[in-house]
Amino acid sequence: MNHKVYNNRAWWLILPMLLLVAFSAIIPLMTVVNYSVQDVFDTHTRFFTGVEWFEATLNDPALQMALLRQFAFSFTVLAIEVPLGIGIALLMPKRGWQASAVLILVTMPLLIPWNVVGSIWQIFTRGDIGLMGWGLRELGYGYNITRSATDAWGTIILMDVWHWTPLIALLCYSGLRSIPDAYYQAARIDRASQWAVFRYIQLPKLTNVLVIGVLLRFMHSFMIYAEPFVLTGGGPGSSTTFLSQSLTTMAIGQQDLGPSAAFSIIYFLIILLVCWVFYTAIMNLQKDKQQKGT
């Protein structure tokens, strides 16, 4: 194992990064905390309000619904993308020109700006000019994402699966590539079934990358903004309004500094809490592995 040396001069190496991140994270976050406990009228008039904004935010039914929708959305996309991603990683060719070609094609959705992803699906699903919208209507289904909340939800989930399954697939693909051939040879000698190979050789190797994948996917799906904003604008009604969009409307649209700051802090804390649970899980996994190794 790699034993680290105790040396506090390492702080000097970290300092430049720390200053930059402090500038772009700590100062703004302090501003948010500052606003969340005050009622600001203008630059000179402000009152200390304590936890009033927090109470108001937590009791706001519109925000509670947005939070529920957000959780429903995040868990749905995780439940679809993780198994699908593993499946695709198992199917991807391992060598030759096909391997590179498939890699590039699969990666493509990840590198498209998020609002363009929204535009692509907006065009694709329109009833008059989009292939999918037109096709579904020709098949006799009255598909309309601006009227039906079910259609809007289905389309957003399909869009997210299209957009982000590649990340899980590529993570798993890289995990699978690191399994030595000898393992597969041993399995063949044992006449292990395909399922046994997956369960006892491939899946254990994938745990690490899957934890990273689930973490990244949870975070990003919880912060989703541009794609549904472009595709449905949060509608019909507010059926696809997620947390980021509620927050942006509050902070920029209505300029409600206090409530939106309190909302920001609660929002951030929820993500932190969930991610902290994941982080502890990663650490415990690594600890287990080290104990087994020695």
Add this chain to the structure above:
Amino acid sequence: MNRSLPTTPEAVRERAARTDNLRRRQARSASRQWRRRGLMTAYIVFVLLPIYWLLNMSLQSNSEILGGLTLWPQDVTLEHYAKIVTESSWYMGYVNSIAYVVMNMLISISVALPAAYAFSRYRFIGDKHLFFWLLTNLMAPPAVFLLPYFQLYYTVGLFDTHVAVALAHCLFNIPLAVWILEGFMSSVPKEIDETAFIDGYSFPRFFVKIFIPMISSGIGVTLFFLFMFSWVELLLASTLTATNAQPIGSVMTQTKGASGIDWGALSAAGVLTILPGIVVVYFVRNHIAKGFALGRT
């Protein structure tokens, strides 16, 4: 006589069963091979179909788009692309986006390299907490930082500049870079550092001459991720800019004219935002498999 041919009835039966089994297994694996290819092709079609549709739209004139649905352009036109590369309000969007993405990549990688080295090689007061705090920045929703950023950059006079966006994207890109690089650096044995120091290398010289070349594929992968996350982000980029540094994403949202949305131009602009990504993926295609595990398999 061929000695390998069996003579007793049991042996004959056994040999027949064995060859039969082999043939059946080969047939099954061949059909499995075809099923795999079929499923993979189906997924690729699913990925490509919306993109194809965008391309299809971008090659049609607006009257053809609205005139009726056609599976491929009947009358290929490049007018939308011509408009984008000649009108400065359009192509400056690309220039701005690329400017702040490159700036952000340079800033992030240059401060992340020493920091990641420190995390991978030393223990120091508060190292674990600091690392976790860094990761929390990766989890911060950009929407939370929208208003404070706007005010902060307005106050320091950086509003509507490329630097503002590049610095704002550091919020998630520096932690990401430190995280990925730390993984790659930890897989380099520590003995290399020690040998170099015994040989009389100073730290900066060792770092630039020996260490950086050793993790060059890790740096390439990190740059790929930095590009990816800075290129696709729009919420912060469009809030912190107005006219001088406007990214292509927010230029695209302004295509709604008096006569409705200019679908052709929107599609052509969309197609052009995909191209830089493809170029970048092509360069790192051989490292991508390793890179996506972030150096942690």
